[in-house]
Amino acid sequence: MKFSAAILLSLTLGSIEAFSPNASPSRTATVVRSAVDEAVDTKDSSKGGETKDPLLIRAAKGEKVERTPVWMMRQAGRHIQEYRDLCKKYPTFRQRSEIPEVAVEVSLQPWRNYKTDGCILFSDILTPLPGVGCEFTIDEKLGPVMDPIKNWDDVKKMHPIDPSAAAPFVAETLQILRKEVGPETAVLGFVGCPYTLATYMIEGKTSKEYLEIKKMAFNEPKLLHTILQNLADSIGDYALYQIENGAQLIQIFDSWAGHLSARDYEEFAMPYQKQILDKIKKHHPEIPTVVYIKHSGALLERMAGTGADVVSLDWTVDMAEGRARVNKGRELAGLSGPGGVQGNLDPGVLLSNHDTIRERTEEILRKAGPTGHVMNLGHGIEACTPEENAACFIETVRNFRHEE
Numbered sequence: 001m002k003f004s005a006a007i008l009l010s011l012t013l014g015s016i017e018a019f020s021p022n023a024s025p026s027r028t029a030t031v032v033r034s035a036v037d038e039a040v041d042t043k044d045s046s047k048g049g050e051t052k053d054p055l056l057i058r059a060a061k062g063e064k065v066e067r068t069p070v071w072m073m074r075q076a077g078r079h080i081q082e083y084r085d086l087c088k089k090y091p092t093f094r095q096r097s098e099i100p101e102v103a104v105e106v107s108l109q110p111w112r113n114y115k116t117d118g119c120i121l122f123s124d125i126l127t128p129l130p131g132v133g134c135e136f137t138i139d140e141k142l143g144p145v146m147d148p149i150k151n152w153d154d155v156k157k158m159h160p161i162d163p164s165a166a167a168p169f170v171a172e173t174l175q176i177l178r179k180e181v182g183p184e185t186a187v188l189g190f191v192g193c194p195y196t197l198a199t200y201m202i203e204g205k206t207s208k209e210y211l212e213i214k215k216m217a218f219n220e221p222k223l224l225h226t227i228l229q230n231l232a233d234s235i236g237d238y239a240l241y242q243i244e245n246g247a248q249l250i251q252i253f254d255s256w257a258g259h260l261s262a263r264d265y266e267e268f269a270m271p272y273q274k275q276i277l278d279k280i281k282k283h284h285p286e287i288p289t290v291v292y293i294k295h296s297g298a299l300l301e302r303m304a305g306t307g308a309d310v311v312s313l314d315w316t317v318d319m320a321e322g323r324a325r326v327n328k329g330r331e332l333a334g335l336s337g338p339g340g341v342q343g344n345l346d347p348g349v350l351l352s353n354h355d356t357i358r359e360r361t362e363e364i365l366r367k368a369g370p371t372g373h374v375m376n377l378g379h380g381i382e383a384c385t386p387e388e389n390a391a392c393f394i395e396t397v398r399n400f401r402h403e404e
Contacts, residue, residue, distance in 0.1 A: 056117040056186040057248055060288035060310050060340055062372045068365055070397035071118035071188070072390065073292075073312075074380030075110040080387060082109050093138045097123050100172035107177055111185060113387070114394040118186045118249070118374075119177055121242070123170060125192025125253055126200060128238045131166025132230065133158045134201055148204030148212070155226055161234035163241035174246035189247025191239045193254035194231035194272040201227065210259050217268055224268065232272040236279035243284050251290040251312070252276055258295035265299055274306045281307070290342055294379055304329030304339050311339055315346035315378030319367040340372040347377045350389045357389060361396045370402040 053061070056069035077083055083106055090096045097103050103122045111119040126136055126144050134157075136146035149155060164171065177187045195213075200206070202213040202224075216224045239250050257269040277289050291303050292312035303311050304326040311329075313322045319341070326339045349360045365375065375397045381390065 052183075054117065054184055054186040054248065056188075056374060057288060059372065059374050060249055060290065062309075062337065062340055064371055067401060068368070068370070068373055068375050068397055069117035069186075070375040070394055071116040071120065072110065072377050072381050072393075075114075075116060075120065075390075076106045076122045077381075078383035079381055079385040079390065080109050080113065082113075091140070093124065093140065097127065098169045100169045100176065103169065103173045104176045104180065107173065108180060110390075111181060114391050115398065116185075116394060118188045119181045120188040120190065120251075121170065121174060121177070121247065123173075123190070125190070125197065125255075127167055127170065128161055128163070128191075128234065129197065129201070131161040131163065131238075132234045136200070143206040144200055145205050146201065149201050149227060152223060155223065155230070158227070158230045160230075161237055163238050167238070167241070170242065171245040174242060178246040186248045187246055188249050188251060189239070189242035190251040190253060191235050191242070191276065193252050193257070193269065193276065194228040194235060195260070195269040196254045196256045197231050197235070198224065198227050199256050210256060217264065221267075228268065228272050232275040236276045239276060239280055240283055243280070243287055247287075249288050249290065250280060251292060252308070253292050255292070255294045258293045258299065262298060262302065265302060270302055270306060273308075277307050288340075290374075292342075300325040301329030301332060305333035305335070307333070307335060309340055310342050310372075310374060312342035312376065313344035313378065315344050317344060319344055319364045323368065338372060340374070341368060342374040342376050344376070344378040345393070347379055347382050347385070350377075350381065350385045350393055352389075354389070354392045357392050358396045361393055362400060365397065365400050365402075 055065055055067070056071070059065045059069050086096065086102070086106065090099065090102055095102065096106055106122040107119055110116055124138075126138075129136055129146075134146060134149070136144050138144050174187060174189065181187060199210050199213050202216055203210065204212075213224070239252075242250065252273060254269055254273055257265055260269060273291060277291070280287060280289055288309040290310040290312050291306055291308035293299060293303060294314055295316065296303060296314055297316045300311060300313070300317065300322060311322075311326045313319065322344065323338075323341050326341055330337070330339045343364075345361055345364055349357055361375070365373075368375075
């Protein structure tokens, strides 16, 4: 692993050989925090000492930028050989995401290799669930597995999260990342939204049809709403925790809300997304937010109405049409100004030749325009993607300039 001085310092303070998900935070957090505090408020001397946000943050806020920023969802992980090599030493996902020094290394790999404008925390949307009383394991082939919530007695086991007790490793990882990437790169945090988290909690595992949660929605809606409200309260606090420890943008994932009808989205997903977004804006109005749902073409106006600064489009939506629909959704919700967009290259394009990658990427950039766009994939990068193709995508965006 290519650890810097900051990571090597933390390695000397806390052994990464002995792993315990419930371990108390090491002295690393305190030592690294002091280093981060010195570096967090980067000053731009050309602006008379004023703070200048990273390119990606300025774009997410709708400011005029010199070029479109770019990162990739799921950019840290299986498509990178370094990550696969690391898995041999740390074979479980929770080791890789809950040992701060390892999570930092995995987070840095795509930033170091591709020069992405965002470095996203390597973690999982399920990470905070033990902190609300829902333990889980991750099978490396089957995915997350947990005891399903079926009734009111099961719900009584849920409790509010204390992020510092439930996920001290997240704080340490974010603090180190802020020091590692420097002022030009945005450190990105993320959370899962209540409906998507509830699908795992009620199904007990991953699902294709989400029939158990839909059965609860239609037969015992009060029970489901109680679960969703408990989650919204805790996930909002978890998002604030990430911001307070260095995240400069929060993306909220409600990946499986795309399986809902418009009516059910408005009842079981949208209100809880909005609660999280509102809590972020109440406490940290300067932090831009992004909302993402897979297969969300039918929901774009409603997603824009949540008040998220940026709506992340999957690849099933034309970028120009998506921008117009996001603006319309904000207008219908009484929100001022056009909304930003993120995306939306089909991840499958990265399996093609470089000419096709460049052509498809530049088409999206032209349709999105010069402001309020963060270039990304329409979903997570596929594990079989050649690294040179991912590099071609990032390089294409970095080299592209809009005509004046």
